[in-house]
Amino acid sequence: MLEDKNQITSNLEELGEFGLIDTLTEGFENKQKSTQLGIGDDAAVLNFGDEEVVISTDMLVEGVHFDVTYTPLKHLGYKAVVVNLSDIYAMNATPRQITFSLAVSSRYTVEALQEIYEGVKLACEFYNVDLVGGDTTSSLKGLVLSVTAIGSAPKAQIVRRSGASETDLICVSGDLGGAYMGLQILEREKAVFKENPEMQPDMAGNEYVLERQLKPEARRDVIKALADFKIVPTSMIDISDGLASELMHICKHNDSGAQIYEDKIPVDYHTYKAAEDFNFNATTAALNGGEDYELLFTIKQKDFEVVKGIPGISIIGHITDKASGINMVTRGDQFIELQAQGWNAFKNKSDS
Numbered sequence: 001m002l003e004d005k006n007q008i009t010s011n012l013e014e015l016g017e018f019g020l021i022d023t024l025t026e027g028f029e030n031k032q033k034s035t036q037l038g039i040g041d042d043a044a045v046l047n048f049g050d051e052e053v054v055i056s057t058d059m060l061v062e063g064v065h066f067d068v069t070y071t072p073l074k075h076l077g078y079k080a081v082v083v084n085l086s087d088i089y090a091m092n093a094t095p096r097q098i099t100f101s102l103a104v105s106s107r108y109t110v111e112a113l114q115e116i117y118e119g120v121k122l123a124c125e126f127y128n129v130d131l132v133g134g135d136t137t138s139s140l141k142g143l144v145l146s147v148t149a150i151g152s153a154p155k156a157q158i159v160r161r162s163g164a165s166e167t168d169l170i171c172v173s174g175d176l177g178g179a180y181m182g183l184q185i186l187e188r189e190k191a192v193f194k195e196n197p198e199m200q201p202d203m204a205g206n207e208y209v210l211e212r213q214l215k216p217e218a219r220r221d222v223i224k225a226l227a228d229f230k231i232v233p234t235s236m237i238d239i240s241d242g243l244a245s246e247l248m249h250i251c252k253h254n255d256s257g258a259q260i261y262e263d264k265i266p267v268d269y270h271t272y273k274a275a276e277d278f279n280f281n282a283t284t285a286a287l288n289g290g291e292d293y294e295l296l297f298t299i300k301q302k303d304f305e306v307v308k309g310i311p312g313i314s315i316i317g318h319i320t321d322k323a324s325g326i327n328m329v330t331r332g333d334q335f336i337e338l339q340a341q342g343w344n345a346f347k348n349k350s351d352s
């Protein structure tokens, strides 16, 4: 509901609450069998038959999670959906529906909101999910987006953060650290622009890391490949906060330790190059950067040969007993303990 009519532009006011919802949600078509009733009633009606249902929500706040000075609104809508779908895939489930809610200040026009919804629509089409509801309200300052994703899977297929045992192999999809380096470039160019608005942003050669930041994808392809090869990971999490932090979550849920190898951590050439330009350690970006939305998962040793053959998956280490801690073996064959707070110590070492 547009509860506070004073906070929205005349543009939005002319259209009215229902006009706005209609405008934003126009052209969305339901594709999923489980969607019995979508937008328009007091609630959506879903039916998943025998499958288990998984639900995940994320909220994105302007100035905290995104900066509209360099984030195209269409990308923002796309990313807001994708980061939620990533959580559903991380349960080894298939996303089916989303709800999309926004709180919007008077700074935003109907056209701006439509741009966000263009991105939402693109994501819904690409990932084959239905937009079945949401809420629209005003905010005093800035934009807040909240997305809920709903997915399903047969019970035996669902993978949690727990379930790994000692000696299980630790795998990651894709490559890490790119989204963080993309953000550094965007922040640098924003600062340059602030100093001198005449300056054109210099993004050339950095397309890969910029795309990793602005238009991430959820790893539906990895989930499909694992299913095709009949691999059910023993545990899984998506990498939203950086490899170190997610590995700690896995170890906490499994009451285990872990050992990973720096030279096995996948980092793209463009990420290395960008890190070099910033005089930044690429491993630090991979371990602590975040927003890569890759999957971190564990598999049984017996599945090694099969998983080794799946393109885009790297085996980076193994689960150990808890007492051994969470360690990374560096390129120089040193053991470094990864700790939530102990990270700074490592950063100093590797950056010096």
Ligand code: ADP
Residues within 6 Å of the ligand: 001, 021, 024, 025, 038, 039, 040, 041, 042, 043, 100, 101, 102, 131, 132, 133, 134, 135, 136
């Ligand atoms: P209510 O007053 O019952 O909350 P609303 O007027 O907020 O109903 O919403 C009417 C319908 O439009 C509902 O199906 C709701 O889920 C949907 N809806 C509202 N806002 C959005 C939005 N921003 N995006 C998608 N669907 C929305």
Ligand code: MG
Residues within 6 Å of the ligand: 001, 134, 135, 136
């Ligand atoms: Mg409502």
